[in-house]
Amino acid sequence: MYYDYEDKRYHEGEPPETDAAPLNERSDADPYSAYGRDWSVPTFRSADEQQPTYSPGYNNSGTGYNSRYQSRNWSEPAETKKKSHEGAKRFLRALCLVLVCALVSATVGYGVADYRMKNAPVNTTENRVVIGASTAAAGKTAEKNETRTVTVTGSEMSGSEIYDLACSQVVGIQVAGTGSTVNIFGQRTTTPAVSGSGFVISSDGYIATNCHVIEYAVLYGEQYGYQVTVIMEDGSSYPAEIVGYDKDNDIAVLKIEADDLNAVAFGSSESVLVGDRVYTVGNPLGELEYTMTSGIVSALDREISTEESIAVNMFQIDAAVNPGNSGGPVYNANGEVIGIVTAKANDSGVDGIGFAIPIDDAVKIFSDLIEHGYVLGKAYMGVTLETLSGTYIRYYSLPEGAYVMTVEEGTAAERAGLKVGDIITGIDGETVTSRDAVKAALRNYSVGDTAVITVYRSGQYEDLTITFQEQPHNDTSSTAPTAPSQTSPVPGN
Numbered sequence: 001m002y003y004d005y006e007d008k009r010y011h012e013g014e015p016p017e018t019d020a021a022p023l024n025e026r027s028d029a030d031p032y033s034a035y036g037r038d039w040s041v042p043t044f045r046s047a048d049e050q051q052p053t054y055s056p057g058y059n060n061s062g063t064g065y066n067s068r069y070q071s072r073n074w075s076e077p078a079e080t081k082k083k084s085h086e087g088a089k090r091f092l093r094a095l096c097l098v099l100v101c102a103l104v105s106a107t108v109g110y111g112v113a114d115y116r117m118k119n120a121p122v123n124t125t126e127n128r129v130v131i132g133a134s135t136a137a138a139g140k141t142a143e144k145n146e147t148r149t150v151t152v153t154g155s156e157m158s159g160s161e162i163y164d165l166a167c168s169q170v171v172g173i174q175v176a177g178t179g180s181t182v183n184i185f186g187q188r189t190t191t192p193a194v195s196g197s198g199f200v201i202s203s204d205g206y207i208a209t210n211c212h213v214i215e216y217a218v219l220y221g222e223q224y225g226y227q228v229t230v231i232m233e234d235g236s237s238y239p240a241e242i243v244g245y246d247k248d249n250d251i252a253v254l255k256i257e258a259d260d261l262n263a264v265a266f267g268s269s270e271s272v273l274v275g276d277r278v279y280t281v282g283n284p285l286g287e288l289e290y291t292m293t294s295g296i297v298s299a300l301d302r303e304i305s306t307e308e309s310i311a312v313n314m315f316q317i318d319a320a321v322n323p324g325n326s327g328g329p330v331y332n333a334n335g336e337v338i339g340i341v342t343a344k345a346n347d348s349g350v351d352g353i354g355f356a357i358p359i360d361d362a363v364k365i366f367s368d369l370i371e372h373g374y375v376l377g378k379a380y381m382g383v384t385l386e387t388l389s390g391t392y393i394r395y396y397s398l399p400e401g402a403y404v405m406t407v408e409e410g411t412a413a414e415r416a417g418l419k420v421g422d423i424i425t426g427i428d429g430e431t432v433t434s435r436d437a438v439k440a441a442l443r444n445y446s447v448g449d450t451a452v453i454t455v456y457r458s459g460q461y462e463d464l465t466i467t468f469q470e471q472p473h474n475d476t477s478s479t480a481p482t483a484p485s486q487t488s489p490v491p492g493n
Contacts, residue, residue: 150162150164150165150168150335152165152265152334152335152336153334154334155334156333156334157333157334157335159279159292159294161335162279162281162292162331162333162335163279163281163292165262165331165335166279166281166290166292166329166331167233167281167290168233168262169199169200169262169263169264169329170197170198170199170233170281170282170290170328170329171197171198171199171200171207171230171231171232171233172196172197172198172230172231172283172289173195173196173197173198173207173209173213173214173228173229173230173231173240173254173327174195174228174229174230174231174237175195175213175214175216175217175226175227175228175229176226176227176229177220177224177225177226177227195213195214195216195324196209196210196212196213196214196282196283196324196325196326196327196328197209197213197281197282197283197324197325197326197327197328197341198213198230198254198327198328199264199327199328199329199337200261200262200263200264201253201263201264201366202261202263203259203260203261203262203263204258204259204261205238205255205256205257205258205259205261206243206253206254206255206366206370207230207240207253207254207255207256208251208252208253208254208327208340208362208366209251209252209253209254209326209327210250210251210252210326210327210340210342211245211246211247211249211250211251211252212250212326213252213326213327214228214242214245214252214254215245217242218242218245227239228240228241228242228254230254230256233290238256238257238258239256240254240255240256241254241255241256242254243255243369243370243373244368244369244370244372244373244374245369246365246369246374246375248312248375248378248439248443249312249357249361249362249365249375250312250342250357251340251357251362251365251366251369252327252369253366253369253370264329264336264337265335265336265337266336266337266338266359266363267332267334267336267337267338267359268338268359268360269315269338269339269358269359269360269361270358270360272297272300272315272332272338272339272358273297274296274297274298274299274300275296275297276296276297276332276333277294277295277296277332277333278294278295278296278297278317278319278330278331278332278333278338278339279292279293279294279319279330279331279333280292280293280294280317280319280320280321280325280328280329280330280331280341280354281328281329281331282324282325282326282327282328282341283324283325283328284320284321284322284323284324284325285322285323285324287324288324293319293320293321294319295317295318295319295320295352296317296318297315297316297317298316298317298318298352298353299315299316300315300316301313301315302314302315302316302355303440304342304343304355305436312342312357313357313358313361314339314342314343314355314356314357314358315339315355315356315358316353316354316355317330317339317354317355317356318352318353318354319354320351320352320354321341321343321354321355325341325354326341326342326343327340327341327342328340328341329341330356337359338356338358338359339356339357339358339359339362340356340357340359340362341354341355341356342355342356342357343355374471375471376470377446377447377470378442378446378447378470378471379442379443379445379446379447379449379468379469379471380411380412380447380468380469380470380471380472381411381412381413381418381442381466381468382407382408382410382411382412382413382414382469383404383405383406383407383408383411383413383418384404384405384406385402385403385404385405385424385435385438385439386402386403386405386435387402387403387433387434387435387436388400388401388402388403388423398423398456399423399425399456400425400433400434401423401424401425401432401433401434401456402423402424402432402433402434402435402437402438403421403422403423404418404419404420404421404422404423404424404455405420406420407419407420411469412466412467412468412469413466415466415467416453416464416465416466416467417464418453418455418464418466419457421457422455422456422457423455423456423457424438424453424454424455425454425455425456425461426453426454427441427442427451427452427453427454428451428452429452429454442468445468446468447468447469447470448467448468449467449468450465450466450467450468451465451466451468452464452465452466453465453466
């Protein structure tokens with residue numbers, strides 16, 4: 001049997017004799033082989049020739065082709081591996097170079113930006129309030145830090161003149177405990193921002209403000225160490241004594257040991273008209289001391305109920321009012337104080353709606369608090385009242401009104417025949433539907449006045465005649481601030 005290399009087949013018999021060139025000279029022969037055999041076909045050996053076949057990749061005897069390549073991985077030539085490793089090294093070197101350049105660039109960029117922010121103004125599209133960035137001299141520039149002496153003459157003044165006047169009359173009221181507090185921006189500090197504003201009402205150191213500004217010192221002065229401090233425009237501060245307060249009108253008077261202060265000149269709120277120009281100066285947010293805003297009188301005789309007091313007669317202004325302005329003065333165009341900033345509409349999205357207590361109502365209260373420590377002549381019943389909820393009214397089929405919780409012995413209410421469980425529904429024919437409505441109605445009466453109280457009792461209405469008495473000066477049921485339900489109080493604004 002023989003193999004024909006021409007037709008690639010095996011044949012029986014002996015191979016024919018040919019003049020073909022030796023296999024090692026053929027073009028399709030393995031150039032590395034010393035045996036001159038075509039490796040594209042398997043090696044053939046007869047059965048009697050007990051010799052191993054030559055196969056690439058195995059350890060065969062002899063030197064030749066197989067011995068040269070037997071230790072090599074036939075899946076990849078050696079030259080390709082070497083080139084691949086060199087390429088990977090070049091790639092890693094390039095990647096490291098790029099990373100180093102990026103790091104250096106970022107470091108240089110940060111340094112430049114940091115230098116520019118520290119040494120040059122930076123414009124930004126976002127406005128932020130920066131704590132501790134108050135301008136020199138409480139709102140004045142370094143070139144204008146001297147307050148001019150301005151005197152109220154009854155004639156119209158410019159806005160800048162009123163501001164200079166206010167800087168010598170308006171004060172900051174700081175209420176702080178012995179520990180740290182949280183300011184309006186949520187920052188904890190041992191030197192808190194002011195809780196509100198106030199103004200000088202006498203040259204010997206009497207200061208007017210709102211009751212709700214100093215209420216934490218009243219409620220928690222001993223327990224938490226709250227104290228009141230009055231801060232002047234020049235930065236000087238004085239510990240303040242609480243002379244008296246009236247929660248129903250949200251007015252308080254403080255006293256500091258100082259002389260020759262510039263007291264405000266009182267105007268007349270009775271002569272105020274809608275459209276009159278007004279100015280306010282105070283400490284909005286407790287951080288922006290001595291800020292001036294202006295506007296007009298928007299409305300008169302507003303009955304406003306706040307969280308700290310019952311309905312109070314106020315006039316409305318559109319000058320900007322914010323927490324921290326409470327207790328500050330409202331000036332007219334002549335530099336006279338015509339009101340006390342007390343409240344603002346706190347609904348979301350509401351601007352330009354502020355309220356002030358008319359100064360004519362406040363002046364009498366100032367005098368009573370300074371002389372007696374409480375307000376004289378306030379009509380007093382001697383009951384504790386609570387407003388009935390809508391659910392309670394519907395469930396028990398009761399009328400709207402003020403539910404009598406307690407009746408004090410020896411008071412006008414007991415003498416009139418009021419009892420626990422009565423529901424007050426009217427006073428002198430005027431319907432009242434809540435506790436605050438009853439308190440507001442009592443503003444129209446003085447000590448010794450008589451009124452008819454309509455009550456709902458045991459399914460029937462009855463009319464009782466009451467003669468109001470003087471409110472005891474040591475009574476805290478209507479004049480003292482009500483303690484909020486919290487264990488760790490912070491000063492209010």
